[in-house]
Amino acid sequence: MKRTYTIPVFLVLLLGVFGNVHAQQRTGQLPTLDSVAVFPALAVTNIGFGNLPTQRVTSALSTVYGSDLEKNFSLNLGNTLYGRLAGLSVTQGGSEPGASTPNLFVRGVNTFGAAGNAPLYIIDGYISNGAGPSNAFMQLVPEEIETITVLKDASATAIYGARAANGVVLVTTKAGKAGPLRISFTTRQGFNQAQYVPKFLNAYNYSVLYNEALSNDGLPTRYTPADLDAYQNGTDPVFHPDVNWYNQVLRPTAPVSSYNLTFGGGDKFVRYFVNLNAITSQGLFKKFGDMNDESSNSNYAKYNFRTNLDVNLTQRLSAEFKIAGSFEQSNNPNNYTTGSTFGLLAQLPPNAFPVYNPNGSFGGNALYANPVGNMLATGFFTNNSRTVLSSLKLTEQLDMIAKGLSASVSVSINNYFESGSRKSKQYPRYSISRGVAGDTIYSPAVGQLTSLAGAEETLDQYRSLIFQSFLNYKRTVGKNDISAMLMFNSDNVTVFGPANDLSTPTANSTDPYKHNNGAARFTYTYNNKYLAEVSAGYMGSDIFAPGQRYGFFPAASVGWVLSGEKFLSNNKTIDFLKLRGSYGLVGNDNIVTQGLSSRYAYTATFGGGGYFFGTGNTAVGGFAENAIANPNVTWEKEKSLNIGVDATLFKNFDLSVDVFNRDRYDIVVASASTTPLFSGIVTPNLNQGKANNKGFDVALRYNATQKKDFQFFVESNFSYFKNKVVFNAEAIQLNSRLYAAGNAIGQPIGLKAIGFYSLEDIAQRQLDPKNVPGVLSEVIKAGDIKYQDIGGPDGKPDGIIDANDRMPIGNPGLPNLSLGLHTGFRYKGFDADLVFQAVTGNTVYLGGNYFQAFQGNGQVAPIALNRWTPQTAATADYPRLSSKDNLNNYQFSTFWQRNGSFVKLRSAEIGYSLPTALSDRVRLKTVRFFVNGTNLFSLDRVPYGDPETLTGYPVTRTVTLGLKVQL
Template identity: 70%
Template structure:
């Protein structure tokens, strides 16, 4: 029987929500609201799991955790504006490195790395993503985890050691990221609405030199190459004064294509509540962000504005069907749409902007036609007159879990069965056309002459294609046991799971949702965990998985992955009671084995590498050398193909001091082996056919993590907290089966993973060097493919046939230069204040131990007929030989100066203010008068500032779509 409230205030709330549901919420999402049993307004139910930590397939009391796990609550991630969940995790979780993947709406996804990288050869390095207990496939923008909204997330946990990840078996060596979404809780109906309105702006745009500077420096480059100058003094004067904009243009193409700011907005509405029978959580979210392109769609109906939108929804239901049988039903999804002029993504446009000289041609010719040349297209013409592209995607995540309590057999025993069906589909709509552009010149009479049309005018034509698709079907069955016997606490879990992933599209690697294959990727596993706690002091745990995959040979498809852990809550010992400063102290350690089955070559090209492949071959016979077709073995099979394996040791400590300072420390050591690598050192090349990759590689990594949190007293008028974390790792390649090298510096074995190898720059050639080289070329080493001149970059000669200098600079002279691109030191600082309704929240992230490379048109002046940037103003000349910071200018594609070398490397360290928010919550009496529970106003900023050592742009993204900062203002209302 349903009881109805008599309180008028509650009736008004329910009426308001009912109207909102009818207007905004699909009927299926309103069902849990209509099924609600109304409770008294002051009903409060405490969640019994509130002190629990999410672990693989379950929870465990925080004080009994013996694994390395870092957790952040979803409410902490809401205080910024991002289009991608990964961008909320910077600096939040010790052991998790987040690398920025660009800022293009709908196309940029950050990279996540748990305790760095510990594999080579092209194997997957990303962690395993698990949402509400079900493994999520997909990468890049199609990754379901990245599409989630912070408002629907209860917590994000990172499982880092073997005892936490072993139950995921051969899929967990790179770590596991667990997402737990919000669930309804018993209590009255609660409604919350939040909106954010703001804008994006480019944090930094490339600063190329103008036409006068370009022409002056290009003349200098020609002189340096012994060629005649191109631009006369009259030309230079025209560029400087701007008196002849058609024949001496000075175009800032970034200003022509981009706008200063682009609007962004977000709307979130959620409902939660329930009783002893039904509990529900429902969320709707609308996210919109316009791109930095100008509104070309407003100027031409056959173009489009750049915009991105996503609509998220979620319904989580917990139902007690009987006193023993309960059900969890969850359905969530995201609908995305991205529109751009000219192409699906913006990479081609920004490549053109970075290479097109400012004096190449005007945007428009005198007659209004588009300027252009046979070498370069017109970026504005591309935006306005080549059509538009739209891609739509939808993600559906659904699951049903039934749990039966088996207390009639033994107290604490339960059995569960679950099924999850996940689906991703992306389609593209391409509306394309061509347009003519014209180069202009003057005849002898000074009249404007138009060259022949470059390109032709065509009508708009369309095509519809499938860009990406995958399906994932997961079955799970489990037994759970939890019981106390006197001083003993025992808990255990036994899980059987099977998942089937079918991938479509164009990508070739598993783990991405676009591998063009109808053959499903399948995993079967039996996993278990057992934990024993005695007297709330001594803890022992064991977890394991027996897992198999069809990607490996029959008879070798299954493996066993065990892990064990021990813990000691020292603060519960009698002798520790005398130490008043220490409120809690736990020591823990773990050791175990995990695997990584996303090894190199499991895409289309090597999906079944344990089987030989055959293809066409040709042979020649007779004195006439006549060819004849044939059939031959292309690749030798590797019948012993297997997954990577990793042994991990973790030692940790958790403590609370003076009731206000929390400390967590972990030391880890990882040894990975059976990495699939080329067998260059172990199989001879005279076999005549490509030798198979073998599981011979070995790597090692070690490091530590430290997390601190200090809180104010709970009753303090000024409340505050400050938490910080640091993570450090150092890895190296132990064995890589490399081919023999003349120069021992070229071996990757013994070096860091990802260590760059290049030429070591030792200054610039002087005129004396050139004279010596002319007399004896080997006395001053140089590249053989370029005429060396004074002012060119000089490199160290280290690699001859006998391991000694040979007077030639070539590939054998490469050495270890700089550091890998992934930082091995990451720090985060998160702080907050609250005072009389006001609150402040700040998140900083810093990294070190990485190198960035200055490449492309922005840094290599005049290469590929490109631009010249301000960095070239420090060029070498005879007058600046002692202070030059840049090589001499050259109008040619210089094969010496733009080698991959230490000259173009820079320190990639930085500190960034990732997010900041200031807010004000109205006092309770004011909220009550407005018939609201709370109302809060706020202003926040995302990716606000960067302090780094690269003055030419953001060290995480030096090319392509600009890194953006976002400023929004909004409010949150809760009924």
Template identity: 55%
Template sequence: MKLKYYYKGIFLISILLTGFSLISQAQKNETRDSIFKRDSLLKADGMKLPFSLSQKKEVNIAFGTLPSNLVTSSISTVSGDEIKQNFNTNLGSSLYGRLTGLTVSQPNSEPGAATAGFTMRGRNTFGDGDNSPLIIIDGFIGGGSGLGSVFSQLLPEEIETITLLKDASATAIYGARGANGVLLVTTKKGGYNSLKVDFSTRQGFQYAANLPQFLNAGDYATLFNEGLQNDGQPVRYSQADIDAYRSGSDPIFHPNVNWYDEVLRDVVPVSSYNLNFNGGDSTVRYFVMLNALGNQGLYKNFGDDFEESSNSTYNRYNFRSNVDINLSKNLSASFKLAGSLEQKDNPFGYTTEGQFNLLASLPPNAFPVRNPNGTYGGSNIFANPVANLESTGFYSSNSRTLQTALRLTQKLDFITKGLNVSGVVSINNYFIAGTQKTKGYGRFAITGKDAVSGNPTYAPIIGQTTTLSAAEITRDQYRNYEIQGSLNYDRKFGKHYLNGLAMISTDNSILSRLSGDVGSGTDPYKHNSLAGRLTYAYNQTYIAEFSAGYMGSERFAEDRRYGFFPAGSLGWVISNESFLSKNSNINFLKLRASYGLTGNDNIYLGSSNGRYPFFQNYNFDGSEGVLANPFFTWEKENTLNLGLDAKLFKILDLNFDIYNRKRRDILVSPTGTVPVIIGATLPLLNQGKTTSKGFETSLGLNGGKTKKLNYFVSTNFSYFKNTIDFDAQGIQLNDGLVNAGALNGQPRRLKAIGFFTQDEINQRATNPSLFPAPIDGNVRAGDLKYQDVGGPNGIPDGIIDDNDLIAIGDPGIPRITVGLTTGLSFKNFDLNMVFQAVTNNSVYLGGSTFQAFQNNGQVSTIAIGRWTPENAETATYPRLSASNNLNNFRNSSFWNRDGSFIKLRSAELGYSLPSKISNSVRVNNARLFVQGTNIFSLDKVEYGDSEALTGYPVLKTFIVGARIGF
């Protein structure tokens, strides 16, 4: 079947069925609602404790559901309604502190470009190995967590739940893709009720939470002179120059430009509109959503005044139609059609990275924005940020994401009750293309002042003014095609309960990306798998489960292509035992344990090893390339998980997990295991090993027993420690450089032990090893001094080099994360807040923002505490140098900072109209609310946001919204 016919067919069927259902339901009397069960998804926004496993509800697991009291694996869940409090263009950014065991990282907030990264229980592979969990949406591959993935385009309004599957018993069914965990997304379905229409809108604004604070031109010139003097050179700026910079009396020859103010707006508008239709009966059920989202970038609207530019805007339109139909008593069908359309426009570049790098480097006195003759200011070293945005053209991209699925389910009660067979086909597609219109501009550096006229004199033109040229570009394309067939069984026999699944599936994915201006493609990625799960429970007290996946991938040699991944788990509901069943304080108590094997085949091999390292490659000159590795295989992980779920005193929910993960067969360069005398370029080998240990707990309190007052508090805590057991590292002179036993991703840095004094510099003249420094570092008083720890046998050798690096700081993701969600409602008012705290995390102050005058760059407020002879005892920054300093800006502990923080991620205050008023105007409910996102942060980094010190800044968002239901 050709894809275009599949798309057209499922689109027409979904629209026709949805339209038929909407019309027929609208004509039915409201009293029919009492005939059918109410779907839990249709409850209005209200105060409720986030989902707890101790509640007897059906929870989503791999390819099915189970009663929550019978779940024996480790999972965390959040509902779509809970994460609606955030305003984000990327779904992942709404999950901070929400799911126990999930770490979310996001370096910036650029609309349409910001992507959230995920890790589950830390990093358990190293090097270039992938640590991201597998993302599954309604049973199908979600295309990853990055830009353009199906997942990143989803909205909270269309999501029922997001569930994180964490241990082997939950993920083994995914075979060689489950070792990093699975993020399971389930979208909403229609309910058994007459037509419900829900409309909401949000309007607000955003602004930068933190921008780098650089010194003005007068202070820049003063400190630059000081740096020159420290280097033994004459000063560049006279006192008259400095005074002119400070007064602003001569903006042409003595400019003082705040480049951030020149190109960025103080606030930018945001908006969102959402319309849902929900309803159904015993024959047809439907959920339909339409959403429009608008978000402008921080750039000023240069496109309003310059034809060769554009405003920075991002618009996205989402739609979803989920239709379930009972075609007969035993045959049902499910149609899912969803997607999004994106439009992104930017002047100068496709993203803002290059522009923000320029803003962080350009000194305030480098040149004026415009010269007196109307030309752009500039220099041979730096471009003009304003000219970049006004006169270099613009980038316009259009993308589409389409998700389709067609499922048929046949009951087989005539064979045995509770048995059914299901078949499904799904196609996900992401495509982004656009137009880039580019041109060049000339800039002129002022060289002096004409002695007669007093007008500026200019150097020859830098760059070239060209006409606008256009090119059509395809940037990324992702396509996934998947077929599944499954046999499902769910039945209770007296005190016995059985739930089983047997499934066969195949999927193909094609990914192509733009590299510069040249498109690059890959062969399809293909997986075939068999999977099964069997859950047995006796008297809802004793539970046993076995699950397994048998999976193959094209990435491996033919005789090593398939692997078997089994897992088992046990559960004991102690509260059902006679000795606890009458205890009114212990309402529910379950112990669980699991152990199993999972895999990770998302392995990056590097350009030299090729896509298929089991083939021998040869260079163009006929010489042998990297040796083939015929034993190349996926990473394997054995996981032990012990857990507890409890409900106490009818209001307190507790979950606890402790785990031990052992991963092996990680690809490493065999430096320490294969001798170099072999005389060939060695391939990566599956020799690496890691261990991850940790624990997680969540605690929820749901209080309030009156109609007027209700409240809840839910908190979660995660801790992990990921260590390297073996990575085939070569012999190290310094024990601090040995990776085995160290944290996975452990930074190695020089240990800064203060600043050199003049006495120490004098002593170095006769005995350099007494106060060692880097060989290429011409140190002076006020320069950083490092500890000499490295030499043969660990004995200091009198020099500072890479052998002196030691473990300093934490890996790039926090090892301790705490989330706190709390809410309160009184009468018609409600308040919800989400806090997140992290610790055991480090950030590093690097680049032009913190390294004064390097590469002719800026100087920020961090340099105010620089070393001088007068403040040598209290200095917080090394001496200034106007040249590139080879000593002070080395990778050292001096620039390491504690990345711990406490953030109020979101807050929402709402007011619901009393039912008497809403009923009088014939609406079911009406609610007004205000929201805030990234409201405040308490941290130990005074120079910016500890999650995004450079680049596009983190944004604060404030929203006013309304919701009305009919």
């Protein structure tokens, strides 16, 4: 069984002491070590639609280099960002290759509804559309990325208008540099393995406990002593099977590999960067395609390409051409994704039937399918997707008009298409019984044998067309540095949605999503000490009513470089010190998924309805108004305040601290408190909700002197947020604890468990039923979970446990405190790199067949061994067993909540580079060998699996051997 750990307080404090650095305070050399040298200082920072010298940035930003992210093997870019950036929370979305995508949150959750909390993704200045696996950001590979920058405050995001209140994630891909041709090749070969596979009791223990559950329910037992002996001794595997279904379907390891080839170079006229990348990962399923030609092995492959070309067409005119793409293919037996397979594995008892009957047919019955039969004999499914990102930008220097003036125009065309190939069939399965003469009796077949049938399907599709134009001005006059930008952006996104029932089609999917945005930014610096910036966006969105589509989003920030003042100029402790602050208004128009009746909520819609006439109640179709139109619906708005300080101390120690307060309002909520239901109309959702989020980001870095043989760095980040619902227009509740207002966003609401009913409780209940509250319609027995009764007026007991007894329990699923620790060293040819992540302040829930014994005809896990019985009443930590779907014990309650805190080693790499003299002999600039591991271990308080993903496809760890050569 997996060991459990308590995260020591001293470890949390230690991780908080060392921190990852925000982009704005990278004033010295970067701490990252590669096989050649330490990267130079970050001289300029991408602040969105432009760059600014790092020391002059007054916004809240965090940056990570693509070269750092390369030290971790992942199929998805988002999974490389754990613990990397202050203010960025990354939650695991599963480990299934090609089907699992993490969620990113900038400074936590700021509005109601998870769909409205995603940041805006920008790749090389162009919006990256799509959600989940179709998000082009997630499909990028670290080898093509220069930096990823997270914009966190209004000063940085206001120019993105009504789309940036949840933060912005900027990606800058690598550009060609003048010089001779440089070629780099890297390969990794290794394997995946499940960190934890769910454990269930064997057939003997299952049978013993099931008999106990039947007895508890007053029903006759199913298994005789002879049955139990056969299960325990394994003497009758046909009629008394003991099948570990996970072992039948999964293998212990699965191969992975990657290949990356990069070209770069150029001269003062043409510079180019070319990247080719291939990643393959075989799934954890056994090779069922090798066993049956009409099945398939599980595998995933992704191929990325990128060409970035910079050309000086004339002395003043330059062009940037970028084209990139990703091609993905995944194969699986049984279905496109693995969810149904793992759901069956978690439900199927070990003694339900053997994998194969004596005559070679598949075991099974009408209640349960056979997982092995499903994998071998239901066909195979293939997903194919392609993403193409292309852009062309022309820039003209207009020094003849004004020195430092330039103009640019650009166009970007992006496309995503996903298709599926369904090759399906059916197979018969048979249950068996022993005849009087000891022979085998086969039941009629469940299902029938069919031939393989194919269908080609469109699973998802979208395309975007983006136009941009810029007017930029940069000038230094004496001690005055001025930069200004005017920008216009227009984008059209057409989402076609699936052409079948595999997922929910996008509402109004054929209508293009249209945004127009004008933005301006003015930055002023005096004497490299006094900094000021004013920015604004003016954006329009087509989902709102005419006359309500455009909004103005201003922001301003100031900074003061105190280390430039005379009173600190000779200070030997403080090398750099900057104070900064920002305030502004930003918006979020991603509100369709948060409860609007339709994409165009400002228009009335009609449907359903009808009347009945005559004595026969003959139905006559008609139309009725759906939710009333809301012509005033608008985007969410947020007033955002940020105060920060950046410092470099003792030359090698960098510090950055940000404190923020975000007031979100005009959140779309149901009008339950303002319009009564007895009005007889379906009321629209209104912009009435309010929320607040406050917290801080801390980032620290220590970088050892680079001239020594032994070089090392330690950097860390510490992020904390605390949000709450301020107003939610909620319906009146009998129990005031049921209101969301005043609680954290996403606060779980459930029953509070206060132990188990004792034999004395039940005896008292029989004497006076009013003394022991009932729960729903369930008959309460000793060993059932007891809940706190607060459902009466003013929170007083009313003798009934029902929905009114719920209260805030536990914490939301997103940790509100996150820490990252990145450290490494280099000694001569050896180098190492480690990334740890720690989180706390979140709660996980144990539910379904994995934890709730015998529910839904499921099996039983070891968590139930310490169940309540009259003999174990004093020590039990699990309710009495029941063969029924118990309405009392499996309520959403504190009993099934666990602390979701953990510390994880997200990635580790150890490498060795051949001495220069030796590599020169083989005419190579660099030769480096390395070993890399991802998700190597977890210290947590959940012994039943990974606290990030307790169900479905197992969380995997990856170990690879690699080689990198540079010409």
